[in-house]
Amino acid sequence: MAEPTTPELNPSARGWTLASAALGLLPLLLQLPGQLAAVIALVAVLTALAARQRVLAAPLRLLLVLGMLAAIYWQMGVRPGRDTGCALLAAMLALKSSELRSLRDARSLLGFALFAPFSAFLLDQGPLTMGLAVLAALSALLALQRLAHAEGQATSPGLGGQLRGVGRLVALGLPLALAGFWLFPRLSEPLWGIPERAVGKPGLSDRMEPGQWLDLMADDTPALRVQFFGAVPPAEQRYWRGPVMTHFDGRVWEQERRSRQRPLPAVRRAGPQWDYQIDYESTDRRQLVALDLPLQAPPGSELDGDYSLRSRDSLTALTRWRLQSAAPLAYADELGAYQRQQALQLPAGLNPRTAQLARQWRREAGGDDAAIVARALDWVRSRFTYTLSTPLPGRDGVDEFLFDQQAGFCQHFSSSFVVLMRNAGIPARVVTGFAGGSRNRYGDYWVVRRMDAHAWAEVWLPGRGWVRVDPTAAVAPERILDTLEDRLGDAGATTLEGRWMQLGQAADWLRRGWNDLVLSFDANRQQQLLRPLGIDKLEPAQLILVFVLFALAALGWMGWLLARGERERDRLLRAWHRLGRRYARLGLARDSAETAGDWAQRVHRQRPDPALLSLSLRFVQARYAGADVDLTSLLRDLRRHRPSSGASP
Structure with a gap:
């Protein structure tokens, strides 16, 4: 038996289908690596153009598939991940138009395209992705309407009529979707593990190697947002402590x-205590940061023996943490033999000039470790320059930086300073994290960006324990030559740039509002949803009951809208039915098998009314005979007509 065929696509339906598929592909492409996204977009355009006249030959399609797989491998390697799966989906969608010929092909492409925008949520849950996904879904619904009219060989209504039809579909499902989002009981843990990315985001890690931070420090996207409850620490105290690096192999x-198994060392606190909340952007890692030094680990995280904070789960989405911190007066008064050994460890035979200088300083300073630290900072202040334009180090990278280049950024300063201190017999280590942050004037919170990534040093001094030393901050201001602000075009702000920064702050404030309303709505907030009504906490059984009640109400709304839509799809028919209901209340309802004219004649015999006969004739001519009738006048007369007051014969 021959397989039934579907009509060919006309140019208008084809254009709508391709445009809707492109809108579905867009939010996914924005989350993929730039070069790969550009390749997929170019292939999608070329494939659609080449397949306008006929379906592409099978060998050519196979060649395109192999080329796309090669491009994904070029950017992401063979490691599976969420972004790899999304890239494969984008590539398949880009090639799907190569077989677009019939209405069935178009429906298949649109259905396939709807997977793309919502797959993008695996990589980003921001408002831009949501807005583009909603736009793609609406466009796909409009395109499906046009395909339905094309298949039925009916005249497509205008864009306004199509939008009203899509609006009714959205109104059908929106209440149930909102009930599911706000009220369906959420689990504190996911039912399945979400695979990590194949290509990692720039972020803090448990290792630091030359050149690694340039991508991170050139990224001006937010890493975290901080809301302080009470006093805000001064700039010199806004060090956001992350991983602490102790082991050094000469390069990494x-x-x-x-350190994760060591107990926390004793800390004597100094000064005020800071109370704050961090909204931490996803990194697909577990490293967290806290204001130096945190008092305790919040639920879901743990502190290691170096007071580095770490999440128990990978940070695959926005997370919120409430913390308290206070600056240390004395931190780890005693240093164990193993910890001292680790804090003095150096690879043998490397950086001989640094070792010679450190021994000289030790002979001259005697047992005064603080004097050696101060001498090193004075040297940095008088001779060194801050710049991002620094070549990768060679075998003796610390010697090259301290004696030849004397220019670099925080990665060079902190690493070389710690090596110098260790050669002088002073226990030292590198601390990574962020420094500073900018206040958002609209939301009164602080934004710490990835470009605020920083590395500093800690040295252990008798009687004081670990002490923070930031050699990068010692660089004289006049020798700061090449900064991140220079590279991003922020230096020498003009009025236009100032307005642009204000716009950026407003956009970030809106993004934070989205985070509060949507992304941070977890199980705890859901259980407190009815607190304004006096219900402190909803138990899971209560949540299920509330959800069922709202879901039943939403289903009732859907049923009413569907029935109303069936009744009122045609304005003329809707007005005629309303007229009929007026007579039905008088016991003169129309039988299901009775025509409009027969019914009007029957009513006229019981309640004489020539106006009803005239209306029924005009209705039949307009509805079924296709006569040229003034529809506006007919609709007005149908709505105004009322049964006559004449008595039945």
């Missing part, structure tokens, strides 16, 4: 693994 710094 790494976090000591055993």
Whole structure:
């Protein structure tokens, strides 16, 4: 038996289908690596143009598939991840138009395209992705309407009529969707594990190697947003502590693994205590930061023996943490033998000039460790320059930086300073994290960006324990030559740039509002949803009951809208039915098998009314005979007509 065929696409339906597919692909492309996204977009355009006249040949389609797989491998390698799966979906959608010929092909492409915008939520849950996804869904519904009219060979209504039809569909499902979002009981843990990305985001990690931070420090997207409850620490105290690096192989710094098993050392606090909340953007890692030094780990995280904060789960989405911190007066008064050994560890045979200078300073300073630290900072202040334009180090990278280049950024300063201190016999280590942050004038919170990533040093001094030393901050202002602000075009702000910054702050404030309303709505907030009504906490059983009640109400709303839509799809028929209901209240309802004219004649015999006969004739001519009738006048007369007061014969 021959397989039934579907009509060919006309140019208008094809254009709507391709445009809707492109809108579905857009939010996904924005989350993929730039070069790969550009390749997929170019292939999608070329494929659609080449397939206008006929379906592409199978060998050519196979060649395109292999080319796309090669491009994904070029950007992401063979490691599976969420972004790899999304890239494969985008590539398949880009090639799907190569077989677009019939209405069935168009429906298949649109259905496939709807997966793309919502797959983008695996990579980003921001308002831009949501807005583009909603736009793509609405466009797909409009395109499906046009395909339905094309298949039925009916005249498509205007854009306004199509939008009203899509609006009714949205109104059908929106209440149930909102009830599911706000009231369906949420679990504190996911039912399945979400795979990590194949290509990692720039972020803090448990290792620091040359050149690694340039991508991170050139990224001006927010890493975290901080809301202080009470006093705000001054700029010199806004160090956001992350991983602490102890092991050094001459090139790479790494976090000591055993630090996670060590108990927290004793800390005597100084000054005020800071109370704050951090909204931490996703990184697909577990490293967190806290204001130096945190008092305790919030639920869901843990502090290691170096007071580095770490999440128990990968940070695959926006997370919120409430913390308290206070600056230390004395931190780890005693240093164990193993910890001292680790804090003095150096690879043998490297950086001989640094070792010679450190020994000289030790001989001259005697046992005064603080004097050696101060001498090193004076040297940085008098001779060194801050710049991002620094070549990658060679074998003796610290010697090259301290004696030849004397120019670099925080990664060079902190690493070289710690090596110098260790050669002088002073326990030292590298601390990574963020420094500073900018206040958002609209929301009164602080934004710390990825470009605020920073590395500093800690040295252990007798009687004081670990002391923070930031050699980068010692660089004289006149020798700061090449900064992130210079590279991003922020230096020498003009009025236009100032307005642009204000616009950026307003956009970030809106993004934070989205985070509060949507992304941070977790199980705890859901249980407190009815607190304004006096219900402190909803138990899971109560949540299920409330959800069922709202879902039943939403289903009732859907049924009413569907029935109303069936009744009122045609304005003329809707007005005629309303007229009929007026007579039905008098016991003169129309039988299901009775024509409009027969019914009007029957009513006229019981309640004489020539106006009803005239209306029924005009209705039949307009509705079924296709006569040229003034529809506006007919609709007005149908709405105004009332049964006559004449008595039945």
